[in-house]
Amino acid sequence: MRKNKPDCRAPVAGRGFREGRNREGVALIIVLGVLAVLLMAGVAFSISMRTERLGAGSYRFGVGARQLVWVGLARAVEDITVNVAQTNVFTNDFGKITGYLANDVYPNFQVFTSEDWTARSVDNSRVKVVFSDETMEQIPRDLWGPMSQTNSQWLICGESLWPDREEGTVQGWVAYVVANISGYLDMNYVGGSNRAAGADPHEIVLTNAILNEIKDSGKLTGNRNNDARYETIRDFYWMQEDKGLNKDCYPSNFVAYSRFPEGNQVLSNGAPIIVTPFYIGGTVAELEAKQADIVDRLVKSGIALADAPFVFTNLLDYVDEDVVPRRLDSGCTESVPMINEVAPTTVVLNYITGEEGGTFSMTPPRRIRVEWFYPFIRGQTNTTFDIETTTECELARFAYESAANAEETKKMPPYPQTRYSGYKGEANWYGSTDLRGGVGDVSIDGCWPTNRIAVTLRVRCVVYCKEAIGGGPPNAMVDAVPYPTNAIALTWTNSFIVSGLAGGNFDWQPKSLEATDPRVNWDCSSPLCWDTTTTNAGHTIGGVNTKTQERIRRGELQPQRGIDLDTLMHVSNQGQLKSAGELGNLLRASKDPLRTIRLFTHGTNSPNTTPYDNVLAYFTTAPPGVGTRCGLVNPNSMNSNVLASVFVEAPLGYPESETKITVAEAKTLAGAFIEMRKTGSAFTNVADIGRIDFRGTFSNKSDLELESMISYSCGLLGARQNLFTVFVVAGPYSPTSGHLGSKGLLGGDWHGYQRAMAVIWRDPFLNKDGRHECFVQFFRWLGSGD
Numbered sequence: 011m012r013k014n015k016p017d018c019r020a021p022v023a024g025r026g027f028r029e030g031r032n033r034e035g036v037a038l039i040i041v042l043g044v045l046a047v048l049l050m051a052g053v054a055f056s057i058s059m060r061t062e063r064l065g066a067g068s069y070r071f072g073v074g075a076r077q078l079v080w081v082g083l084a085r086a087v088e089d090i091t092v093n094v095a096q097t098n099v100f101t102n103d104f105g106k107i108t109g110y111l112a113n114d115v116y117p118n119f120q121v122f123t124s125e126d127w128t129a130r131s132v133d134n135s136r137v138k139v140v141f142s143d144e145t146m147e148q149i150p151r152d153l154w155g156p157m158s159q160t161n162s163q164w165l166i167c168g169e170s171l172w173p174d175r176e177e178g179t180v181q182g183w184v185a186y187v188v189a190n191i192s193g194y195l196d197m198n199y200v201g202g203s204n205r206a207a208g209a210d211p212h213e214i215v216l217t218n219a220i221l222n223e224i225k226d227s228g229k230l231t232g233n234r235n236n237d238a239r240y241e242t243i244r245d246f247y248w249m250q251e252d253k254g255l256n257k258d259c260y261p262s263n264f265v266a267y268s269r270f271p272e273g274n275q276v277l278s279n280g281a282p283i284i285v286t287p288f289y290i291g292g293t294v295a296e297l298e299a300k301q302a303d304i305v306d307r308l309v310k311s312g313i314a315l316a317d318a319p320f321v322f323t324n325l326l327d328y329v330d331e332d333v334v335p336r337r338l339d340s341g342c343t344e345s346v347p348m349i350n351e352v353a354p355t356t357v358v359l360n361y362i363t364g365e366e367g368g369t370f371s372m373t374p375p376r377r378i379r380v381e382w383f384y385p386f387i388r389g390q391t392n393t394t395f396d397i398e399t400t401t402e403c404e405l406a407r408f409a410y411e412s413a414a415n416a417e418e419t420k421k422m423p424p425y426p427q428t429r430y431s432g433y434k435g436e437a438n439w440y441g442s443t444d445l446r447g448g449v450g451d452v453s454i455d456g457c458w459p460t461n462r463i464a465v466t467l468r469v470r471c472v473v474y475c476k477e478a479i480g481g482g483p484p485n486a487m488v489d490a491v492p493y494p495t496n497a498i499a500l501t502w503t504n505s506f507i508v509s510g511l512a513g514g515n516f517d518w519q520p521k522s523l524e525a526t527d528p529r530v531n532w533d534c535s536s537p538l539c540w541d542t543t544t545t546n547a548g549h550t551i552g553g554v555n556t557k558t559q560e561r562i563r564r565g566e567l568q569p570q571r572g573i574d575l576d577t578l579m580h581v582s583n584q585g586q587l588k589s590a591g592e593l594g595n596l597l598r599a600s601k602d603p604l605r606t607i608r609l610f611t612h613g614t615n616s617p618n619t620t621p622y623d624n625v626l627a628y629f630t631t632a633p634p635g636v637g638t639r640c641g642l643v644n645p646n647s648m649n650s651n652v653l654a655s656v657f658v659e660a661p662l663g664y665p666e667s668e669t670k671i672t673v674a675e676a677k678t679l680a681g682a683f684i685e686m687r688k689t690g691s692a693f694t695n696v697a698d699i700g701r702i703d704f705r706g707t708f709s710n711k712s713d714l715e716l717e718s719m720i721s722y723s724c725g726l727l728g729a730r731q732n733l734f735t736v737f738v739v740a741g742p743y744s745p746t747s748g749h750l751g752s753k754g755l756l757g758g759d760w761h762g763y764q765r766a767m768a769v770i771w772r773d774p775f776l777n778k779d780g781r782h783e784c785f786v787q788f789f790r791w792l793g794s795g796d
Contacts, residue, residue, distance in 0.1 A: 068762070074182060074742030075764035076791075081167055082184030082738040083768055083786070085124070090188060090734055090772060091782055093122050115275065115729060115774035116646035116692040117190040120153060123162040124185045144792055147244040148767050149189045149735050151262040152649070160187050167740075182742040189735045191769075193647025195221075195655065196268035197246045197261070198239055199640050202231035207588035207665040208656075209631060209725040211641030215659045219673045220651050223259045230254020240266050241788065263651050267769055267787050270642045270728035274627040274695035275775050282694070284775055285310075291587055291631035294330045312623040313607070317599045321607070324596045331585050333393050333435075334482035338493040340600040341530040345390045345581040346488040347382040347397070347433060347441065349473050349531055352500050353522035353549035354378050354401070355444075357467055359506060360515045370465055371453035372405040374422060375520075380430070380473055381442040381551040382489075383528040385577045387663040387714060390435035393480030395488065397430040399445050400472045402499070405452050408464035422452035431478060442551045465506045469520060470499040491525075493532040500534050522549035526557045527577075527603030538601050561604055569613025572620035573604045575705070576712040580664045588665055590629040591721025595714075598623075609717045610700040622700030626724055642728035645683060645693045653680035660722045662715045671719060675708070679719065682707045696724045732772040737792075739765050765792035 094117045146154055162185040201216040216227035224230065233253055240246040243261055251257055273284045288307050290297065297304065301322055308318040323336050324343040335342035354375035361370045378399045406419040430443040475489040482488075492499060502520035524541050525531040533539045541557045550556065558577060565573025580595050582588070594609040609626070613619040632639065643656050658676035661667040671679075682702050693699055704716040741763035769788040777783055 071742045071762055072764065075740050075762060076766075078167055078182045078184050078740035078742060079738050079764050079766045082124070082165070082186050082740050083736060083766070085165060085184065086186040086188055086736045086738065087770060087772075087784055089122070089124070090117075090732075090770065090784075093117065093119055093188075094732065094772075094774070114692050115694050115732075116644065116687075117192060117732060117734075119190055120648075121156040121160055121187060121189050123160045123187050124165050125163050145737055145765070145767065147247070147260070148242055148737075149191065150194055150243065150264065151260040153189050153191075157187065157189060162187055182740060184738065184740040186736055186738045189737075190733075191265045191735050192731060192733045193644045193649050193652060194265040195263050195643065195652055196641045197243070197264040197266055198234070199268070200655070201227055202234075205659040205661070205670070206722075207725070208660060208722040209588060211639075211643075211726055214641075214643070214655050214726060216655070217658065217673070218256075220654050220658060220676070221263050223255050223261045223263065225252070225256045226254050228254075242266055242790075263649060263655075265733065267733065267771070268640050268642060268731060269771055269787075270639045270730050271773065272630075272632075272637050272639075273730060273775065274697070275729075276624060276627050276695060276697075282775075285628060287590070287628055287630035287632075289631070289634040290325075290590065290629050291633070293586055294326055297326060297329065307628040308625070311625045311628045312621070313598065317602075320600045321596055321598065325593070328581050328592070328596060329584070329586055331583050332482040333390055333477060333480055333583065334486045334488055338487065338490050339532050341597045341603070343579070343581060343596050344488070345384075345386050345435060345579075345583060346477075347384050347395050347435070347475050348528035349380065349397075349475065349489055349491045349525065350383040350440070350528040350555060351381040351442075351522050351524040351549065351551050352378065352399075352471055352473055352491070353551060354469050354471065354502060354520045357403075357469060357502075357504075357518045357520060358515055359405075359465065359467055359518065361465075361508060369453055370405060370407060371451050372403055372422075372467055373451045374401065374403040374425075375469065377444040378471060378473075379442065379444050379522070379549055379551050381440060382433075382475065383440055383555070383577075384435055385528075385579045386435070387578050387580050388666070390480075390581075390583070393435055394431075394478045395433045395435065396476045396478045397433065397443060397445070398426065398474055398476065400424050400426050400495075402470045403452055404466075404468040404470070405454055406466040406468070407454050408466065420452050420454055440552065463508050465508055467504050467506070467518060469502045471501075472499045489531070491531050492534045498534050500540070519548060522551065524550065524555060524557055526561065528555070528558075529579075529597065530601055530603045536601070538603070558604070565604065565612075568618070570618045570620050572598075572608060572612050574606055574713045576714065577604070578663075578712050578714040580714060580718075582664075587631050589721050589725055590626055590631050591717070591724045593623075593625045593629065594717040594721055606713075608700070609697075609720045610702065610704045612705075614703050614706065622697065624695075624697045626697035626700075626720075627695040632725065639728065642731075643726060644729060644731055645696065645699055645727045646687055646729065648684055648687065650677065650680040650684060653683050656726050657719060657723050660719060662711075662718050664718070665722060667718075678707060693729050695729055696727045698729070699724075699727070730773065730775060732774050734770045734772070736768045736770055737765070738768070739763050766790065767792055 094114060146157065149157065164183040164185050167181045167184055195214065196211070199211045200214040201212060203210065203212040205213045205215055216224050216230065218224045230250055230253070233250060234240075237249050240249070243264060243266060246264060246266065247255060247261055255261065273286050275282050275284055277283075288303060290300075290304060304325070305318045305322050308321055309315050313321055320340060327335055327342055327344040333345050335344040335346065355377040357375050358373040359370065360373065361368055378401060380397055380399060382397060402424040403422040404419060430445055433441060472495050473491045474487055474495065477486045477488050500523050502523075504518050504520070506516055526537070526539060526541055530539050561573065562575055565571050565575055582592060591609060594607050596607050598605045598607050607625060608620065608622045611619060611622050643652055645653070647653055654673070654676040657671050657679050658673055659670045662669045662671060683699070686702050687693070690701065699720060704719070708716060767790050768786050771785055771787045773783040775782070
């Protein structure tokens with residue numbers, strides 16, 4: 011068998027070589043592929059790292075920008091107080107503000123911007139923080155013009171305050187614009203209820219006649235209840251557009267926030283103090299329990315210490331639901347007929363003589379004419395009153411030579427006149443009647459001498475008014491002349507000199523006696539109460555009280571006397587006060603006719619000026635414990651539309667009156683507010699609006715109507731709020747590579763910026779630490795706006 015032998019033949023040339031080379035090419039391709047993948051991964055990693063680096067840088071600068079926004083906001087808050095103060099600003103040699111005395115409580119600016127006090131060479135071109143829809147729509151439209159004209163300056167952050175020193179580094183720049191929105195309507199609170207006594211901001215009337223952005227106030231307030239709270243003006247507009255608001259009429263008179271803490275600033279010995287108003291909106295029983303506190307604050311508000319208890323008694327009469335005065339021996343603020351004038355009819359003296367003697371007889375007046383005055387602008391038509399008199403006649407005989415002592419005097423017993431019954435209180439009128447009676451006569455018998463003899467006739471009369479039907483005790487006395495009725499009565503006296511033996515008679519018409527002011531008529535012996543100087547016979551019943559009119563005319567010529575220039579009155583009888591301003595209806599002093607508590611200054615030129623009483627700063631009817639109220643309007647507002655809205659449709663005279671303040675009158679009053687604000691200092695409390703010349707502004711209205719403008723609107727006003735919208739832009743500084751910061755502006759740049767807005771609330775009054783409390787109420791980051 012043949013064994014196989016190895017094949018020893020030589021290989022074919024090139025075959026093995028080619029196979030090796032093929033294997034080497036694959037490896038190369040694999041290597042190149044791996045390198046390509048690695049290259050791509052490296053490039054991707056590089057790009058990713060670059061992106062991450064840029065993102066990290068952007069984040070870093072974004073964080074820096076946002077942090078610098080807070081720096082800018084803090085600088086703006088600091089500058090707000092400086093700009094509000096306006097005066098008494100103290101600076102150092104470099105012009106840096108180091109202190110100020112905030113003697114004003116309301117900003118005198120619409121807009122102010124950041125300002126670089128160092129005046130260094132920095133690019134302070136216009137900072138465009140407001141030139142975008144997003145920013146402009148955050149403020150009332152009437153501020154758009156002032157905002158668009160601002161030129162903010164960049165403020166450097168982090169550099170030394172002194173250019174010639176080396177410490178510190180630049181971290182970035184900030185700029186801001188501050189808009190004063192203190193004096194606008196709070197869109198979340200105003201409107202929605204009927205206008206009444208001005209105690210609730212919902213009573214503020216939203217009418218297109220004053221507020222041109224209003225289309226339908228009913229829809230606006232109705233939608234508001236569904237929309238919950240508006241946070242910005244922009245929200246308000248877009249949610250109410252073409253519903254309650256006019257389309258394409260951006261709000262000019264509204265803001266989204268308000269806050270008025272309790273407390274008013276007043277001067278005490280020349281220094282400002284904050285007083286907490288005392289609650290007097292309770293029942294009569296609650297007022298009586300607080301008498302000492304109320305009297306104390308009446309004195310602090312300007313009422314004389316001797317008169318404050320009298321004013322308190324009048325307050326109780328004003329509030330209680332009956333018509334029976336607590337005291338009849340002083341003036342009263344109670345809705346009762348007031349005895350104004352009394353005039354007896356003819357008195358007859360008869361004498362009959364004989365050869366040895368004669369008889370004198372006196373026939374009393376058959377009628378007593380009585381006039382009463384009911385000066386109330388609103389009648390007490392659910393009550394009926396009776397007017398009554400009691401009359402006494404006296405006849406005295408004197409020897410002609412010794413007229414000082416009567417030889418004989420006889421009195422006719424007092425007789426009541428027939429009652430006049432059924433007077434029902436009707437608003438603002440005089441009433442009169444003849445009370446009949448006086449049956450019989452009185453006579454004196456005696457020797458008839460041949461010489462002359464003196465005879466004196468005297469009539470005394472007591473007049474009183476009683477409540478016949480009403481809420482008081484049965485037959486309760488509500489007015490009496492005199493009081494008490496056993497005091498000296500109204501008295502008429504006349505004397506005759508008789509000579510000869512012939513008989514005859516004299517007819518005597520006593521003059522009428524008229525109260526100087528029917529509100530103070532109880533003391534027949536006082537010239538402050540009754541005019542005893544009148545010499546005319548007959549009477550002026552049915553005419554105007556001339557003595558009262560004379561006093562009013564003197565008050566017109568001498569405003570420093572503080573006299574009311576009309577006799578109109580209002581008494582509540584509603585059980586409690588609706589407004590602290592109703593204190594202006596109370597008589598101010600017990601024997602001081604025609605003077606009530608003053609809510610506005612009488613007279614405009616010192617020294618012929620009597621200031622208002624500061625009762626609105628010391629008293630309130632706002633519910634106790636509320637502390638802070640929303641929706642009020644700052645009386646310092648320079649927006650006449652806003653101010654007019656507070657007063658339009660306010661009742662004149664009394665809360666239920668159908669006579670209202672018209673749109674034209676509300677606008678006139680708003681103009682008077684602004685003029686007073688321009689020429690004087692700020693209103694530090696609601697009572698300060700009494701500085702306005704109400705008489706000069708509305709010469710056709712009574713003092714009662716003028717004071718009602720204040721009374722039934724004061725609850726809608728509050729001076730304790732400053733409010734600002736602040737727009738801030740900030741950008742961080744980008745130093746050169748390898749440096750943490752730069753000592754100057756060369757070698758670096760800034761990257762990007764951040765915008766933001768904030769609403770800042772500030773208390774215009776200093777707290778116990780001597781600071782103005784301040785907080786950020788609302789904050790929002792804004793886009794670039796480019």
